[in-house]
Amino acid sequence: MTASALAGFWALASLFPPPAAAAPRTTLVLGMSVEPTGLDPTAAAPVAIGQVTWQNIFEGLVTITEDGKIIPQLAESFEISTDGLTYRFALRKGVHFHDGEAFTAKTAKFSLERAASDDSINPQKRFFTQIDRIDAPDDATLILHLKQKNSSLLYWLGWPASVMVAPASAANNKTTPIGTGPFKFASWAKGDRVELAANADYWNAAARPALEKVTFRFIPDAQAQAAALKAGDVDAIPEFAAPELMESFKADARLVTRIGNTELKVVAGMNNQRKPFNDIRVRQALMMAIDRKMLIEGAWSGLGTPIGSHYTPNDRGYLDLTGTLPYDPQKARALLAEAGYPQGFSFTIKTPQMAYAPRSAEIMQAMFADIGVTMTIEPTEFPAKWVADVFKAGNYDMTIVAHAEPMDIDIYGRDPYYFQYRNPDFKAVLQAIEATTDASEQDRLYGKAQGILAEEVPALFLFVMPKLGVWNKDLKGLWENEPIPSNVLGKVHWEK
Numbered sequence: 001m002t003a004s005a006l007a008g009f010w011a012l013a014s015l016f017p018p019p020a021a022a023a024p025r026t027t028l029v030l031g032m033s034v035e036p037t038g039l040d041p042t043a044a045a046p047v048a049i050g051q052v053t054w055q056n057i058f059e060g061l062v063t064i065t066e067d068g069k070i071i072p073q074l075a076e077s078f079e080i081s082t083d084g085l086t087y088r089f090a091l092r093k094g095v096h097f098h099d100g101e102a103f104t105a106k107t108a109k110f111s112l113e114r115a116a117s118d119d120s121i122n123p124q125k126r127f128f129t130q131i132d133r134i135d136a137p138d139d140a141t142l143i144l145h146l147k148q149k150n151s152s153l154l155y156w157l158g159w160p161a162s163v164m165v166a167p168a169s170a171a172n173n174k175t176t177p178i179g180t181g182p183f184k185f186a187s188w189a190k191g192d193r194v195e196l197a198a199n200a201d202y203w204n205a206a207a208r209p210a211l212e213k214v215t216f217r218f219i220p221d222a223q224a225q226a227a228a229l230k231a232g233d234v235d236a237i238p239e240f241a242a243p244e245l246m247e248s249f250k251a252d253a254r255l256v257t258r259i260g261n262t263e264l265k266v267v268a269g270m271n272n273q274r275k276p277f278n279d280i281r282v283r284q285a286l287m288m289a290i291d292r293k294m295l296i297e298g299a300w301s302g303l304g305t306p307i308g309s310h311y312t313p314n315d316r317g318y319l320d321l322t323g324t325l326p327y328d329p330q331k332a333r334a335l336l337a338e339a340g341y342p343q344g345f346s347f348t349i350k351t352p353q354m355a356y357a358p359r360s361a362e363i364m365q366a367m368f369a370d371i372g373v374t375m376t377i378e379p380t381e382f383p384a385k386w387v388a389d390v391f392k393a394g395n396y397d398m399t400i401v402a403h404a405e406p407m408d409i410d411i412y413g414r415d416p417y418y419f420q421y422r423n424p425d426f427k428a429v430l431q432a433i434e435a436t437t438d439a440s441e442q443d444r445l446y447g448k449a450q451g452i453l454a455e456e457v458p459a460l461f462l463f464v465m466p467k468l469g470v471w472n473k474d475l476k477g478l479w480e481n482e483p484i485p486s487n488v489l490g491k492v493h494w495e496k
Helices: 003-015 047-053 105-116 222-231 243-249 280-288 292-300 329-338 356-369 384-392 409-413 424-435 439-456
Strands: 027-032 062-064 070-072 075-080 086-091 131-138 141-146 183-189 193-198 213-218 255-260 265-269 346-351 374-379 401-403 459-464 467-472
Touching: 027 047, 027 222, 070 075, 086 105, 105 131, 105 141, 222 243, 243 255, 243 467, 265 356, 280 329, 280 459, 292 356, 292 459, 346 356, 346 384, 356 374, 409 424, 409 439, 424 439, 439 459
Parallel strands: 027 213, 346 374
Antiparallel strands: 062 070, 075 086, 086 141, 131 141, 183 193, 193 213, 255 467, 265 401, 265 459
């Protein structure tokens, strides 16, 4: 090619430049089965609240990572005194809430004192009752003085119920949440969606989100979830509600499926103060009437881990206690006869609408019938009616629900709690766990606590649900495992 021809080629090429690379996507539509009742995790217990807001809108002094570790967050560092009674936090400087209010030690003091106050509605108020006094000697120093040693306090401070809130906005966080996190609340269309927008002024400049807008869509029906994924109407459903449909996504090259770990312990709780459940022999008989492996196969397509106590294989000190009261219908019938029910009895189970509950209940119904027990299934809307009837009023025989909080074996020591289970020996074990900082001794005591529950059966311990995730293959950064119920979006981005 001559020099003049080459010059002509380049002149022509300049008129038709190569197409510019497409800009990466900055929006995400994420599907959830349950809509939160509000958006303040310090005011109500349903896990859907934290799944929208925790680590997205709200942050804590410390946080919990995907592998379950505790790391500083709004605190740069922390120190614990040798006697375990004083916690000193060095707080980050220059942190502001989304409305511009500064985060200081006084703010942190307000948050924790509000959670512990007599009129607190914090769902984990017990976390904060161990705190005797809080000092804020300067804007960047927070000091907690405890009444007694509590080995779980730091872990609890990483939970959604322990996030930092501001005095000026705390009262309105249920509907218009204002936090310090990487995303700001944008809007809430009840019954449909919540929208978040990136916080351009996020205090951690190196961790500002790649996503500019996130939409949480609430789709309770599993078939509708699958259709939305396949149509591209949603980009991800981190907790897909129908395990039997997971295989249907394998042929779609746009999607990936992930099976991870959770703390979701599916248990059938009984009212231990109501006949016949106040008799340990009846509770044990019902446990021995259940074939856990068959239940998991029928209710959750075999995707689950049987448990014999209120504990998961992820938890420290875990013991497999499924052999304590194994499946044995013949022995179950004998126990019922010994308890005075040779012809069985009848009762009602209140089941929330989440798929695992009615499915499990239908299988349990057949298993109980095999030992002469008749169980009527009563669908109960969750959370409102279930919370009112079961959790608050205790008006139930049996219910079934997945407990999502990690390491929450202590719920059987709370009085009152919906199980109505009262065992001073169990409470003494819990107190011993909190009183020691020796990890091996704590693990031994956790094993002892599991053993008491496995033997006394205040609830029927069924299985741990896996985290079933389905999302676009180009979406990166979603948690595959869930040490705490969440949808942490700070590192989520599109690869293409």
